[in-house]
Each structure stands twice: as C-alpha cells, then as structure tokens.
Amino acid sequence: MEHILTLINVQIYLQFIEKKNILYDLVYNPSETLFIKKGKEIGCKTLNGYEMLKFQAEMSWxxxxxxxx
Structure with a gap:
C-alpha cells in the first residue's frame, strides 16, 4: 500500500508531466512505483533507481x- 503522501505528491506532479518527459524515480524497490506506473500510462520513458544504485556500488567498490x- 502506498503512503498517503506518495499518493498526493504523485497527483500533484502528474499535472505537469507530458509524454515527452523522462521520469527517473530514485526508488528501486518496488521497481515500479506509482510515479513510474502513472508515467508509463502517459507514455513517458521511465527509469527506476536500480541502475543508479548499481552504478554507485560499482564506483564505491x-x-x-x-x-x-
């Protein structure tokens, strides 16, 4: 279940998002957050935080x- 503030914030942000936007959510678990899901519905390119986490781990190593x- 999504936190109530997440639900409110996503609704606020969605009014400014268009298909041409690229959405990057730093959250990696769950891999598809409400923000990413709604962005996909609009037709945006979406990325979650997994690749950034992986890159940071590699750089740290x-x-x-x-x-x-």
Missing amino acids: NLWTKSTE
Whole structure:
C-alpha cells in the first residue's frame, strides 16, 4: 500500500508531466512505483533507481579496492 503522501505528491506532479518527459524515480524497490506506473500510462520513458544504485556500488567498490574494472 502506498503512503498517503506518495499518493498526493504523485497527483500533484502528474499535472505537469507530458509524454515527452523522462521520469527517473530514485526508488528501486518496488521497481515500479506509482510515479513510474502513472508515467508509463502517459507514455513517458521511465527509469527506476536500480541502475543508479548499481552504478554507485560499482564506483564505491572501485574507490575502496583501487580497482579499475
């Protein structure tokens, strides 16, 4: 169940979103939040936070291990 503030905030943001927009939600669990779901319904390109989490983990690993891979 979505938190009530999430429901309210998504409704506020949706009035400004058009099909040409790209939506990026930093949340990665659940992978499809209400924001992402509504964006897809509008026809927007959507991304969740998983790729950013993965990239940050890789960069952190490289920093701490001095790895370049």
